[in-house]
Amino acid sequence: MSDPAASPSPSPAVSDAAAAPAGSTEPGGERREFSAAARAQLQELFKRYPTREAALIPALHIAQREWGGWLPDAAIAAVAREVELPAAKVYGVVTFYDLLHQHQVGRHRIRICTNLPCMLRGSDEIMAAVRQHLGVGENEVTPDGRCSYVHFECLGSCDTAPMMMIDDTYHENLTPERVRQILGDLD
Amino acid sequence: MAAAAFEPVLTRNVGNPAALTLDGYRKGGGYEGLAKALKMEPDAVIDEVKRSGLRGRGGAGFSAGMKWSFIPKGKGKPKYLVCNADESEPGTFKDRLLMEKDPHQLIEGCAICCWAVQASTTYIYIRGEYTYANGVMEQAIKDAYQAGILGDSVLGSGFKLDVYMHQGAGAYICGEETGMIESLEGKRGQPRVKPPFPAVVGAFGAPTVINNVETLANVPHIVTRGADWFKSIGTDERNTGPKLYAISGHVERPGTYETAIGIPFSALLDLAGGMYRGGTLKAYIPGGASAAILTADQAHLALDFDTMAKAGSMLGSAAVMVMDDSTCMVRSVARLAKFFNHESCGQCTPCREGTNWLELLLTRIEHGEGRPDDPQLLRSVCKNMNGTALCALAEAAIGPVDSLIKRFSEEVDQHIRDRACPFPHRRHFSNGAS
Numbered sequence: 001m002s003d004p005a006a007s008p009s010p011s012p013a014v015s016d017a018a019a020a021p022a023g024s025t026e027p028g029g030e031r032r033e034f035s036a037a038a039r040a041q042l043q044e045l046f047k048r049y050p051t052r053e054a055a056l057i058p059a060l061h062i063a064q065r066e067w068g069g070w071l072p073d074a075a076i077a078a079v080a081r082e083v084e085l086p087a088a089k090v091y092g093v094v095t096f097y098d099l100l101h102q103h104q105v106g107r108h109r110i111r112i113c114t115n116l117p118c119m120l121r122g123s124d125e126i127m128a129a130v131r132q133h134l135g136v137g138e139n140e141v142t143p144d145g146r147c148s149y150v151h152f153e154c155l156g157s158c159d160t161a162p163m164m165m166i167d168d169t170y171h172e173n174l175t176p177e178r179v180r181q182i183l184g185d186l187d
Numbered sequence: 188m189a190a191a192a193f194e195p196v197l198t199r200n201v202g203n204p205a206a207l208t209l210d211g212y213r214k215g216g217g218y219e220g221l222a223k224a225l226k227m228e229p230d231a232v233i234d235e236v237k238r239s240g241l242r243g244r245g246g247a248g249f250s251a252g253m254k255w256s257f258i259p260k261g262k263g264k265p266k267y268l269v270c271n272a273d274e275s276e277p278g279t280f281k282d283r284l285l286m287e288k289d290p291h292q293l294i295e296g297c298a299i300c301c302w303a304v305q306a307s308t309t310y311i312y313i314r315g316e317y318t319y320a321n322g323v324m325e326q327a328i329k330d331a332y333q334a335g336i337l338g339d340s341v342l343g344s345g346f347k348l349d350v351y352m353h354q355g356a357g358a359y360i361c362g363e364e365t366g367m368i369e370s371l372e373g374k375r376g377q378p379r380v381k382p383p384f385p386a387v388v389g390a391f392g393a394p395t396v397i398n399n400v401e402t403l404a405n406v407p408h409i410v411t412r413g414a415d416w417f418k419s420i421g422t423d424e425r426n427t428g429p430k431l432y433a434i435s436g437h438v439e440r441p442g443t444y445e446t447a448i449g450i451p452f453s454a455l456l457d458l459a460g461g462m463y464r465g466g467t468l469k470a471y472i473p474g475g476a477s478a479a480i481l482t483a484d485q486a487h488l489a490l491d492f493d494t495m496a497k498a499g500s501m502l503g504s505a506a507v508m509v510m511d512d513s514t515c516m517v518r519s520v521a522r523l524a525k526f527f528n529h530e531s532c533g534q535c536t537p538c539r540e541g542t543n544w545l546e547l548l549l550t551r552i553e554h555g556e557g558r559p560d561d562p563q564l565l566r567s568v569c570k571n572m573n574g575t576a577l578c579a580l581a582e583a584a585i586g587p588v589d590s591l592i593k594r595f596s597e598e599v600d601q602h603i604r605d606r607a608c609p610f611p612h613r614r615h616f617s618n619g620a621s
Contacts, residue, residue, distance in 0.1 A: 048349075048351045049391075050265070050391045051372065051373070051391060053372060053373035053374075054371060054372050054373045054391075055373065056373030056374075057353075057354070057355070057356050057370065057373060058353070058354065060356065061315070061354060061356065083373070085373075092375060093373070093374065093375055096358060096375040096376065096532075097315075097355075097356035097357050097358050097376075098356070098357030098358065099315045099316070099355075099356040099357035100356050100357075111316075114522070115277045115278075115476075115522065115523075115526055116277055116278065116436075116472075116476065116508055116519055116522050116523055117277065117278050117435035117436055117441075117508055119518075119519070119522055120435075120436045120437055120508070120510060120514065120519075121436070153275070153277070153359065153526055153529065153530065154275065154276070154277035154278065154279070154476075154526075155316055156274050156275070156279060156280040156282075156283050156314070156316070156317065157280055157283075158277075158278050158279075158280050158433065158435035158436075158441065158506070158508075159280060159433070159434075159435055159441040159442045159443065160441075161435060161441070165316065168318040168319070170319070
């Protein structure tokens with residue numbers, strides 16, 4: 001009953017795909033503020049909850065998309081302003097969650113499930129194939145800025161183990177050979 | 188075999204992509220349960236669900252109707268339904284299927300629950316990794332608003348209901364009820380001290396029902412077909428209704444299988460095509476990473492709440508992980524210990540320190556660096572974690588370790604004695620590639 005194909009994301013409200021929308025940037029090139037489109041999304045979010053703070057995690061997801069897949073200090077400062085919270089509180093939340101990053105990540109983010117069901121079906125070899133193909137360690141970014149990878153806890157796709165997630169897409173029933181193909185095909 | 192003949196209830200639309208659309212879902216009787224519920228008194232809906240015997244499908248197995256009945260009556264205060272779609276228990280992938288293949292079934296279940304407890308807002312807290320399922324749900328919610336199923340007047344009844352998707356950001360502990368509420372409120376997902384329970388003080392200080400996706404997916408069927416029909420399925424009056432089993436590991440056809448609750452493990456294994464490549468069953472975990480490991484001589488046991496509890500394990504989320512005799516149990520449990528160490532929220536010392544010790548000890552035993560006293564030390568760490576933390580994560584972490592020491596002590600001792608793992612590292616890929 002499993003879905004054999006990789007599951008592409010239609011247009012999720014919160015996507016991990018890095019985008020580079022237009023918006024206010026410093027002369028040095030570093031973004032300081034949300035784009036107008038993102039700010040409009042935030043305004044919609046605030047209407048959903050009785051408190052402004054409840055929009056914090058959705059806002060961080062949006063910020064991460066705005067700032068290229070991770071949350072530099074400027075992003076956290078911008079979120080703190082919008083959600084009207086002290087920056088320290090925002091840092092506290094960011095450090096708690098695995099999908100929020102305080103360090104630079106690759107244009108493509110690869111998460112390899114290594115929990116028990118995937119381990120039983122060979123995730124060690126998947127991990128090794130990724131490491132070998134990319135030539136960098138976990139949490140490091142390839143020199144061309146294209147990819148970074150981490151081992152991950154169960155991604156809820158144990159019927160298609162071993163599997164990995166690249167950006168928003170699940171890649172399932174993997175073999176090391178298939179991994180090399182998939183990585184080679186990334187832009 | 189009887190189990191194979193089970194007519195799917197929750198997964199009846201899995202092979203029917205038309206059900207993703209509102210028209211397609213309605214063609215199969217969709218939203219008739221909601222229409223029926225809206226003509227009933229809210230308390231009558233609660234009574235029907237209570238009478239059905241439906242128990243929470245997220246892990247704890249608490250009576251859903253009972254949970255609803257704890258919500259204070261009256262319209263003075265806002266009330267909330269939070270649907271737990273944070274499916275993060277290792278081995279569990281059933282709720283993703285329900286959301287991706289039949290989103291309206293879940294929306295209908297949420298709407299009926301909200302009518303029963305007179306809540307006017309639902310947040311479906313979905314794990315951040317499930318972006319595809321989230322997209323499917325968002326679309327279905329949008330369609331439901333447009334058709335007047337959600338919004339200011341649900342099906343023209345005058346009852347107001349908003350349903351929102353809320354994406355988490357990657358933390359297992361947010362599947363715990365009060366951790367989820369904290370996270371929904373925009374905080375670190377650290378569980379709260381209970382009491383007060385969420386039914387009294389939940390999200391935003393208001394009475395809140397928290398139900399798992401599969402639990403809510405059962406509700407439209409209970410309302411449409413009645414509690415007696417629901418009770419006629421299952422082992423006994425304490426274990427009723429259809430159940431999704433997510434089976435993975437060393438089986439030929441891993442997947443989600445729907446049967447009457449209480450299918451024996453051996454029959455479920457048959458449904459899944461038997462052991463992977465004709466291997467021999469060594470052990471299975473019946474209910475996610477938090478459940479105690481059972482052995483091959485317990486394969487006849489019924490996968491229901493009470494049978495599993497009696498066997499010293501639990502049905503949990505019914506995530507069944509199967510291991511053949513090439514599997515090293517120390518290595519398997521060490522991996523689960525690593526998971527719990529990573530996911531401990533760090534709030535309670537016995538859990539924060541204990542999960543770290545469990546991973547450290549099991550990893551060193553697996554790597555041939557175990558010391559003769561280590562099994563005793565493992566026991567002592569487990570003892571100190573038991574009942575000493577705010578939430579159930581510490582006890583969940585003990586589950587597999589405790590059963591490893593009890594049921595596979597010889598294997599643990601062998602690792603320590605031989606200063607090495609006795610199991611060859613096996614390859615598993617179907618095409619033999621490396």
